[in-house]
Amino acid sequence: MRKRSGRPPKFAAVPNETIDNAVALDFMALALLTVLLRHQDGWEITLKEIGEKYGYGRDAMAGAMGLLQVAQYVVKVRYQLVENNQWATEVVVYEVPATDEEIQDLLETIDAEPQVRPGTAEVIQPTKKAFEAAAKRREKLLPRQRGQKGINFTVPSRGAAAAGGRGSQGKAAEAKPPAQQPRKTAAAKSTRAAAGAKAPGKRLSREQAAAMRLVEEAFPTELQLLLPSYRPAVLRDAILEALDSRTADVVAERIKRRWWKHGYEEAAAPGGKGIGSPVGVAVALVRPSTDCPEPMCEDGVILDTSLPCRTCKQRREDHKADRVTGVPEQRGETSPGAAPTRTRWKCRGCTTLGRGEAPEDRLCRQCRRETEEAEAAARALQERLLQAEEERKRIAAEQWDAMLEEAYAEHAEREQAAAEERARQEEQARRRAEEEAERRRLQEEIARQHPELLAYSQTG
Numbered sequence: 001m002r003k004r005s006g007r008p009p010k011f012a013a014v015p016n017e018t019i020d021n022a023v024a025l026d027f028m029a030l031a032l033l034t035v036l037l038r039h040q041d042g043w044e045i046t047l048k049e050i051g052e053k054y055g056y057g058r059d060a061m062a063g064a065m066g067l068l069q070v071a072q073y074v075v076k077v078r079y080q081l082v083e084n085n086q087w088a089t090e091v092v093v094y095e096v097p098a099t100d101e102e103i104q105d106l107l108e109t110i111d112a113e114p115q116v117r118p119g120t121a122e123v124i125q126p127t128k129k130a131f132e133a134a135a136k137r138r139e140k141l142l143p144r145q146r147g148q149k150g151i152n153f154t155v156p157s158r159g160a161a162a163a164g165g166r167g168s169q170g171k172a173a174e175a176k177p178p179a180q181q182p183r184k185t186a187a188a189k190s191t192r193a194a195a196g197a198k199a200p201g202k203r204l205s206r207e208q209a210a211a212m213r214l215v216e217e218a219f220p221t222e223l224q225l226l227l228p229s230y231r232p233a234v235l236r237d238a239i240l241e242a243l244d245s246r247t248a249d250v251v252a253e254r255i256k257r258r259w260w261k262h263g264y265e266e267a268a269a270p271g272g273k274g275i276g277s278p279v280g281v282a283v284a285l286v287r288p289s290t291d292c293p294e295p296m297c298e299d300g301v302i303l304d305t306s307l308p309c310r311t312c313k314q315r316r317e318d319h320k321a322d323r324v325t326g327v328p329e330q331r332g333e334t335s336p337g338a339a340p341t342r343t344r345w346k347c348r349g350c351t352t353l354g355r356g357e358a359p360e361d362r363l364c365r366q367c368r369r370e371t372e373e374a375e376a377a378a379r380a381l382q383e384r385l386l387q388a389e390e391e392r393k394r395i396a397a398e399q400w401d402a403m404l405e406e407a408y409a410e411h412a413e414r415e416q417a418a419a420e421e422r423a424r425q426e427e428q429a430r431r432r433a434e435e436e437a438e439r440r441r442l443q444e445e446i447a448r449q450h451p452e453l454l455a456y457s458q459t460g
Helices: 026-040 046-056 057-072 101-110 128-146 158-163 186-195 204-219 221-226 233-241 248-261 263-268 278-286 308-325 365-449 449-454
Strands: 003-007 072-080 087-093 122-124 344-346 353-355
Touching: 026 046, 026 087, 046 057, 046 233, 057 072, 057 128, 057 449, 072 101, 101 122, 101 248, 101 308, 204 233, 204 248, 221 263, 221 278, 233 278, 248 263, 248 278, 365 449
Parallel strands: 003 087
Antiparallel strands: 072 087, 072 122, 344 353
8 A cells, every 4th residue: 555645745743633632543543643644655554564663563553543544534545547457555644634525535636647547536444343443432532521621721723723734733823731821922812813713711792602502503413412511612713713704604504514515424324434523523514614715715616606616626626637747736846855856666567656766576565465475376276286187087097997897897797697698508409409319219219129100100
C-alpha cells in the first residue's frame, strides 16, 4: 500500500483537536497517526515494519489502524489499473477526520487519474473487529466525559485553527490552563471576535441564545444522543461562527443537508459503521466552508440565485488536474530546506510508482512477494502433479498385471475344461467301439455254433 496525503502537507504536526479526541483514538492510534503524517506521499506503508521499528506486534498495529479508519483519520482506497486490470490500494491520511465530501472528492480525483479505470475507485471499509473496538471505547469513555464539570482549559475554535493552517499549533491557537495563561493573546482575541464567539464568563444575548437553540434542535436525534450533556466550547464557537454570516434557518438547513449528503445518516443507522467523534461531526455539520471566497456560496450553491458556484467548480477542476498531473499545491514551488526530488520508477506488475533506484526486476515489494509466492506455489503444484502422475502410472501397471494374470488363469481354466471334454468324448468313443466289437464277436460266435438261426437273424 502507498500513502497519499488527504490534504497538501505543510508540517509534521498533529492538531490539538486530534490529540484531545480521546474517545476515538487511544495512545497507539495517535502515535501511528503521527508516524503516518510524518512521511511523504508515495511511502510504502507496512504495519509490520512500523511495529518492528517501535517494538509492537501485529495485533496492536492492526487495532490502531482500525481505530484510525473508523474515525476517518485514515481512508483506504482501492482501484483498478487500466494497464493490467489489477487492483491497487492507497492509504489516504488526514490530520483531522475526513468529511464525506472530502472522501467523495478523493474518489472522483482518483477516478480521473489516467492509470485508473474510471468508476473503480472505492473505499475499503474497516473490519467488523475495528467497529466493535471503536464502539467499546466510546461506551467506556463517553459517560466519563459527559460527567466532567469545570474543565480548566479552553479548546481552540475552528476559526483559530484556520488562521494558522489546518492542524496548526501556533501560539494564536494554543489552549493552556488559565493559571499559566490568564489573558489571551491579541491573535486569539481577534480570531474569536471575528468568529462572533463570546468571551469566557460572558453570557449570550437573548438573540444568540435563541439562534443557538434553533441550530442545536436541528441536529438529528441520533447525533443528539451521542453528544455530551454540556455544550463543548469548540461546538459553541462553530455555531456562533456560522451564525455570524448566516441565519439560524440557513444553518439548520445546512445541518440537514450535510447529514445525509456526507453519509452520516447511513453511518448512524443500525448496522452502519457508527460515528467515531460526535462533537467533530456536529462541528462539521455547522461550520462554514473556508474553501470558497464567495460570501454567498453555501456548499457549492449561491444562496440568492440557487445556481452552482463557479469558483467552487473551478477549484475542484484545478484540484483534480493537479492530482492527475502530479503538480504540488504550491504549483511547483519548493520550500526552503526541502529534500531534492528523487528518481521515480514504475512497477511493471501493478504500475505503482516507486522512489529511488529501480530494482533489477522492476517490481515493488508487494509484487515481488506475490511473484515469489506464486512461483513457490507453481513449483509445489508441479511436484504434486508429478507425484500424482507417478502414482497413476504405478496403479495402472498394477492393474494391468492383475488383468493379465486373471486372463491367463481364465485361459488355463478353459484349456483344462476343453482337454477334459476331449478325454471324455474319446473315452465314450472307445467304449462304443469296444461294445460294437463285442457285439459282432458274439454274433459271429452264434452263427458259427448255430447256423440254423441265421434265417431268423435280423442283421442278415
